[in-house]
Amino acid sequence: MEHKSVMLDELKEIVGEGGWREGQDIARYLEDPRDRFHGLSQLVLLPKSTQQVAQIVSLCAKNQIRIVPYSGGTGVVAGQLSTEDQDYVLLSMERMNAIRDLALEDGAIIVEAGCVLADIQSAADEVGMMFPLSMASEGSCQIGGNLATNAGGIQVLRYGNARDLCIGIEAVLPDGSVLSELSPLRKNNTGYDLRHLLIGSEGTLGIITAATLQLKPKNPETTTVFCGISKPEDAVTLLRQLRMELGDVLSAFELLSNIGLQVLQEKFPEERQPLGSAFEWYVLIEAAGDKGLRDNLEGALGNAFESGLVLDAVIAESYAQQEALWRLREMMPEANRLAGAICNSDTSVPISQIGNFIDKTFAAINAIDPALTVNCYGHVGDGNIHCNVFPPDGMNKQEMLKTQAEKIEAIRMCINETTAACHGSISAEHGIGRLKVADLERYGNAAKILAMKQIKSALDPHNIMNPGVFF
Amino acid sequence: MEHKSVMLDELKEIVGEGGWREGQDIARYLEDPRDRFHGLSQLVLLPKSTQQVAQIVSLCAKNQIRIVPYSGGTGVVAGQLSTEDQDYVLLSMERMNAIRDLALEDGAIIVEAGCVLADIQSAADEVGMMFPLSMASEGSCQIGGNLATNAGGIQVLRYGNARDLCIGIEAVLPDGSVLSELSPLRKNNTGYDLRHLLIGSEGTLGIITAATLQLKPKNPETTTVFCGISKPEDAVTLLRQLRMELGDVLSAFELLSNIGLQVLQEKFPEERQPLGSAFEWYVLIEAAGDKGLRDNLEGALGNAFESGLVLDAVIAESYAQQEALWRLREMMPEANRLAGAICNSDTSVPISQIGNFIDKTFAAINAIDPALTVNCYGHVGDGNIHCNVFPPDGMNKQEMLKTQAEKIEAIRMCINETTAACHGSISAEHGIGRLKVADLERYGNAAKILAMKQIKSALDPHNIMNPGVFF
Numbered sequence: 001m002e003h004k005s006v007m008l009d010e011l012k013e014i015v016g017e018g019g020w021r022e023g024q025d026i027a028r029y030l031e032d033p034r035d036r037f038h039g040l041s042q043l044v045l046l047p048k049s050t051q052q053v054a055q056i057v058s059l060c061a062k063n064q065i066r067i068v069p070y071s072g073g074t075g076v077v078a079g080q081l082s083t084e085d086q087d088y089v090l091l092s093m094e095r096m097n098a099i100r101d102l103a104l105e106d107g108a109i110i111v112e113a114g115c116v117l118a119d120i121q122s123a124a125d126e127v128g129m130m131f132p133l134s135m136a137s138e139g140s141c142q143i144g145g146n147l148a149t150n151a152g153g154i155q156v157l158r159y160g161n162a163r164d165l166c167i168g169i170e171a172v173l174p175d176g177s178v179l180s181e182l183s184p185l186r187k188n189n190t191g192y193d194l195r196h197l198l199i200g201s202e203g204t205l206g207i208i209t210a211a212t213l214q215l216k217p218k219n220p221e222t223t224t225v226f227c228g229i230s231k232p233e234d235a236v237t238l239l240r241q242l243r244m245e246l247g248d249v250l251s252a253f254e255l256l257s258n259i260g261l262q263v264l265q266e267k268f269p270e271e272r273q274p275l276g277s278a279f280e281w282y283v284l285i286e287a288a289g290d291k292g293l294r295d296n297l298e299g300a301l302g303n304a305f306e307s308g309l310v311l312d313a314v315i316a317e318s319y320a321q322q323e324a325l326w327r328l329r330e331m332m333p334e335a336n337r338l339a340g341a342i343c344n345s346d347t348s349v350p351i352s353q354i355g356n357f358i359d360k361t362f363a364a365i366n367a368i369d370p371a372l373t374v375n376c377y378g379h380v381g382d383g384n385i386h387c388n389v390f391p392p393d394g395m396n397k398q399e400m401l402k403t404q405a406e407k408i409e410a411i412r413m414c415i416n417e418t419t420a421a422c423h424g425s426i427s428a429e430h431g432i433g434r435l436k437v438a439d440l441e442r443y444g445n446a447a448k449i450l451a452m453k454q455i456k457s458a459l460d461p462h463n464i465m466n467p468g469v470f471f
Numbered sequence: 472m473e474h475k476s477v478m479l480d481e482l483k484e485i486v487g488e489g490g491w492r493e494g495q496d497i498a499r500y501l502e503d504p505r506d507r508f509h510g511l512s513q514l515v516l517l518p519k520s521t522q523q524v525a526q527i528v529s530l531c532a533k534n535q536i537r538i539v540p541y542s543g544g545t546g547v548v549a550g551q552l553s554t555e556d557q558d559y560v561l562l563s564m565e566r567m568n569a570i571r572d573l574a575l576e577d578g579a580i581i582v583e584a585g586c587v588l589a590d591i592q593s594a595a596d597e598v599g600m601m602f603p604l605s606m607a608s609e610g611s612c613q614i615g616g617n618l619a620t621n622a623g624g625i626q627v628l629r630y631g632n633a634r635d636l637c638i639g640i641e642a643v644l645p646d647g648s649v650l651s652e653l654s655p656l657r658k659n660n661t662g663y664d665l666r667h668l669l670i671g672s673e674g675t676l677g678i679i680t681a682a683t684l685q686l687k688p689k690n691p692e693t694t695t696v697f698c699g700i701s702k703p704e705d706a707v708t709l710l711r712q713l714r715m716e717l718g719d720v721l722s723a724f725e726l727l728s729n730i731g732l733q734v735l736q737e738k739f740p741e742e743r744q745p746l747g748s749a750f751e752w753y754v755l756i757e758a759a760g761d762k763g764l765r766d767n768l769e770g771a772l773g774n775a776f777e778s779g780l781v782l783d784a785v786i787a788e789s790y791a792q793q794e795a796l797w798r799l800r801e802m803m804p805e806a807n808r809l810a811g812a813i814c815n816s817d818t819s820v821p822i823s824q825i826g827n828f829i830d831k832t833f834a835a836i837n838a839i840d841p842a843l844t845v846n847c848y849g850h851v852g853d854g855n856i857h858c859n860v861f862p863p864d865g866m867n868k869q870e871m872l873k874t875q876a877e878k879i880e881a882i883r884m885c886i887n888e889t890t891a892a893c894h895g896s897i898s899a900e901h902g903i904g905r906l907k908v909a910d911l912e913r914y915g916n917a918a919k920i921l922a923m924k925q926i927k928s929a930l931d932p933h934n935i936m937n938p939g940v941f942f
Contacts, residue, residue, distance in 0.1 A: 105707055105823035106854075107714070128715055152658045161658060163667075164635060177918035186853035187623045187632060187819040187899035189671055190911055191941055192923045196634075196667030200660055219718035236576055243578070244599055247690035247761055290718055292763035348658040352576035382657035383577075428658035440661055447648035451930060452663045458929035459922060470662055 004087070007063050008043055011089065014055045019046050019095075029090055032081060033074055034337070034344075037434075039081035041068060044090040050170060050178060050209040056091065057207065057464075058176030064462045067091050069203035071145025072116070074137040076344075077433025079149065079202045084434075084468050093144045096209060099123055100182075108167065108184035110212045113144025120213065129215040132159040132251070136333050144208045150200035152429030154329070157381025158251040158288075159216065161429070163199040168212030171198050174205065174460035182212045197455070202431050203466040205459050219288035222251075223297050224316040226325050228279030233355035234309050235283045235380045241309070242285070245300045249289040253381040254329050255354075256282040260375040263390070264328065264335040271327055275312045283380065284329050332377055333386075340397035341375075341388040343411045347419040348384040348428030357422045361387055364414040368407065384428040387415055416443065434468050475558070478534050479514055482560065485526045490517050490566075500561055503552060504545055505808070505815070508905075510552035512539060515561040521641060521649060521680040527562065528678065528935075529647030535933045538562050540674035542584070542616025545608040547815075548904025550620065550673045555905075555939050564615045567680060570594055571653075579638065579655035581683045584615025591684065600686040603630040603722070607804050615679050621671035623900030625800070628852025629722040629759075630687065632900070634670040639683030642669050645676065645931035653683045668926070673902050674937040676930050690759035693722075694768050695787040697796050699750030700780065704826035706754045706851045709780050713756070716771045720760035724852040725800050726825075727753040731846040734861070735799065735806040742798055746783045754851065755800050803848055804857075811868035812846075812859040814882045818890040819855040819899030828893045832858055835885040839878065855899040858886055887914065905939050 012020045021029075021044040030039030047053045060067050068082045070092040082088035097114035104127055111120055117138040124131040133146060135153030145151075147169075151162045159165065168182040171194075179194060198206055229235055232255060239253050258280055261273050273282075287297050294315070304310040316322040336344065349357045358376050365374050371392030378385040389411050391400045400408065416426050420443055432440050441449065453471060456463075483491045492500075492515040501510030518524045531538050539553045541563040553559035568585035575598055582591055588609040595602040604617060606624030616622075618640075622633045630636065639653040642665075650665055669677055700706055703726060710724050729751050732744050744753075758768050765786070775781040787793040807815065820828045829847050836845050842863030849856040860882050862871045871879065887897050891914055903911050912920065924942060927934070 103821065103823060105711055106821045107711075108821075150660050150664075152660075156657055160635070163664070164631070173918055173922060177921065179918045179922070180916055181919070183894040183896075184821045185819050185896050185899070186627055187850075187855045188896040189621050189623075189898050189900055189902045190896055190915060191671075191903060191919065192676075192926060193621075193634070193667050193671050194919055194922055196664050197926075200662075200664050205663075217714035217718050220716075240576055240578075243688035245691075247688050247759070249761060288718070289761050290720060290764055290767050292767075293761055296761050296763075348656050350574065350577045350579075350655045352574060379658075384658045423654040425654075425656050425659035425661055427660050428656070429660055431660045432662060444661060445651055447644055447650045448652070448662065448665055450648065451644060451650070451665055454929040455663060455668075455926055458925040 007065060010059060011045060011056060014052055014059065015045050015047050019048065020044060021046070029070060029073065029092065030081065032078060034076055037078045037081050037083050039083060040086040041082050041088045041090045042086055044070070044092055046092050046095045048095050050172065053172045053207055053209050054176050054178050057172045057174065060089065060464050061175055061462060064464060065089055066464050066467055068466055069093070069148065069207050071113070071148065072137065072141035074141045075145065075149060075431070075433060077430050077435040079431055079433035079466070079469055081434065091207060093142060100210065102127060103184055106184040107215050108212050109215055110182055110210065111143055112210045113142065113208050115143045117141050117143055117146060124215050128218060130218050131165070131213060132216055133162055133165055136330055143211060147199050147208050147211055148201065148203050149431040152382065152384060154252045154254065154379060156379060157253055158248065163196060165214050166195065166199060166211050167214055169195040169198060169208060170210040171206045171208045174465045179206070182210060184212050202433060202469050204456060204469050205465060220291050221293040222286065222288040223294045224322040224325050225285045225297070225301065225313055226274055227283050227285065227313040228275050228311040229281050229283060229309065230279065230311060231355065232281060232358050235281065236351055236354055238283065238304055238309050239380055241304060242300055246287065246296055249287045249293060250285065250381065251288045252284070252286040254284040254378070255380045255385070256284060256329060256377050257375065259373065260332060260377045261328065263339050263375050264332060267335045267338045268331055271331065274314050274325065277312070279311055284325060336375060336388040339390060341390055342397055342400050342408050343389040345387040345415045346428050346430040347387065347415060347424050347426065348382065349419065349422040349424035351380065351383045353422040353424065354380060354383060354385060357385060357418060357424065360418045360421070361415055364418055365389060365411055368410055368414065432470055437470065440470065478536060481530055482516060482527060485523055485530065486516050486518050490519065491515060492517070500541060500544065500563065501552065503549060505547055508549045508552050508554050510554060511557040512553045512559045512561045513557055515541070515563055517563050517566045519566050521643065524643045524678055524680050525647050525649050528643045528645065531560065531935050532646055532933060535935060536560055537935050537938055539937055540619065540678050542619065543587070543608065543612035545612045546616065546620060546902065546904060548901050548906040550902055550904035550937070550940055552905065562678060564613060571681065573598060574655055577655040578686050579683050580686055581653055581681065582614055583681045584613065584679050586614045588612050588614055588617060595686050599689060601689050602636070602684060603687055604633055604636055607801055614682060618670050618679050618682055619672065619674050620902040623853065623855060625723045625725065625850060627850060628724055629719065634667055636685050637666065637670060637682050638685055640666040640669060640679060641681040642677045642679045645936045650677070653681060655683050673904060673940050675927060675940050676936060691762050692764040693757065693759040694765045695793040695796050696756040696768070696772065696784055697745055698754050698756065698784040699746050699782040700752050700754060701750065701782060702826065703752060703829050705780050706752065707822055707825055709754065709775055710851055712775060713771055717758065717767055720758045720764060721756065721852065722759045723755070723757040725755040725849070726851045726856070727755060727800060727848050728846065730844065731803060731848045732799065734810050734846050735803060738806045738809045739802055742802065745785045745796065748783070750782055755796060807846060807859040810861060812861055813868050813871050813879050814860040816858040816886045817899050817901040818858065818886060818895050818897065819853065820890065820893040820895035822851065822854045824893040824895065825851060825854060825856060828856060828889060828895065831889045831892070832886055835889055836860060836882055839881055839885065903941055908941065911941065
């Protein structure tokens, strides 16, 4: 015990005054955004440099002190929360938030892990470029966490996940050595791609300290459209038709339901569905391209209207209207939370399976209890459909958690089983963390899980990096 | 020895009649496309199924028989050639060449490793989509090798390298287990990304047996332009200006020099530089986008002409003219080979460093011997510049190899050193193979190389998978 406290003192010395927090000051680091877990760490370290991170990790490796990397704290699978044990050190990257270089000719930006995603977007915007990674939490999530969890969001259809936008990385490996590959290279075939191994490893193989990100040119025209459709399959058909007709101009293609809009309007009555009448399903489309795009898109939507695929549509006429349409989609997670969802899934399926997956999920949940309400929505362009389930009328979340925990677990598992039956992933963009360890074991490919364990043991033999995540 | 021959018999039994070759029949598998190496294997296995590959690898793992995976045989760093030892089994994937599924709604194609790249392009084209990976060897290289080496080519600027187009993989790991993740998912965050670890691992961590590839929508308009410019820096500026003005429509942006065109015309006199007069440097631009693109591109080039960035330009007026312009770029590697290049480099540097890199390389090679000729060309959009060096007039390659091997090595090393000084990669798209093992050790990040060795030992403890590559 004394030994341990000496160690903690040594860690505090590395970061110096203002570089650590404990006691009452760390309450916010132990909170779960969905209020299901509570972290137990007693010390938060706030390093200022890669060198400090390397010193911390070296010392921890030598003394087998376990580290939980902490980024914006917005993760929903408890990857950033040490729920098992209080003898973990939280390592928050928030003070490493410099933009190290804005390399315009290289079309790249080099940022430290603690940069908030929205700040990176703004920095790109100021020089006439864009950083397309975008999600509801962008105002508080940090790029280190985005990369550690390979965050997805709304523009994956065109620009890919976080990993697809990262061309270089700096990281401290579990032995304290520094992997330094930040040069903005688009082609670099010199051995195993450790960048991609670290991205999505959820802090179990090292601490990402900085990254080189691709900037994309802005498109001269952006058009946002909201359409009423009759069923999810039609969204899939429409997506394919528009891509065939217009080329690679679609940047977002989001599915919403009338049920979802009702949940939203109950919590945010000022947000209105913009079409003259209600439809069972909707898609929110964003296209970005060269001059003339809007006319071409209007023509293509006209064809879809004539063939009965699109039942009604509104094209945003102003930036304000564009924003209003997007709020319908972006405020959905918050509306679900406020409405007391008892289950939030993060499934992806092959795009061709979206209709099938939604039908099967509705049927399976209905079989458990027909009084449950299901709000399915998400990203058609990448097959990532979120299902939020609400208690029967007259019952609230807390009550149900207390009295019907088994039913809630049955709902969760029926979504997982449907996902597996549709050849999908039980965690599309949120990761595994500590929440889905059993799910990974159940649904993961056996060869993959064994290889993961072998890699983990090889790189982190003392299991100090975010233990409890994945395994 | 007898033990070994029993093993080989067992291997032959797995693949059955017609499933293996030896003796005279394997000569072509032992050749190097650049005639510098000669392979030594005695047996080539030609499995028909993933199950056969798994059986082969299991047996080899049990008996520590070393395997060299063999794809199209087009690699230029001897990754597919067992130069050290004849006790290797070559595993050719050529009979596993089925297209397993063309999943149009998913925007994906599932192919076996032995599919020839051009056949995949054609299959996509037939259904109105495209598979954008493209390179000079596409008529014979196979997708398994493209993925194992993370091939690049000419459309990386817009569509990325081979890894960026692959969303699923099936592979046999070094213990014979099968990693099976072929479902066409764009989002799947369930543990370490073994797909990306295997891609670019050059057969040292397993055998890729099949892959799910992304198809991209074709663009309604494609325009090809050939411009005269005065220096490489102007290509970089032009690239940036066009992206700022037109958005993300550029799919290729290739640099050529007057020296290079002279090399080409000497070997292929029917190919002509299409501008009225000669310039020191040229760029070949391809843009693909929505209707109206050509007009927008013409406008942007007009601005560049007025500002003196573009000295002259021709826009292809027909498919035939487009093809003729592309031949100037695509036949360059063959022209270099026929002209007897004594050194071919595969450097990438940050785009902003291209001009600096070319200047420094010319100066350094000139300092070695001012009579040498240097042909620098390549992909401006991804910083991948190839330098081919030719003997002084009156001397040929064979002579120089015999009498001036040291000078050739000095040239090679001066390009490497210049690359490192420009924060570049000594292997942009060709990989390390057996050729560049010493270079990797010299220029690689120490933490990276150690981690690579740890991963290799963990997954392939008996070092049976393509030993000699990387380490």
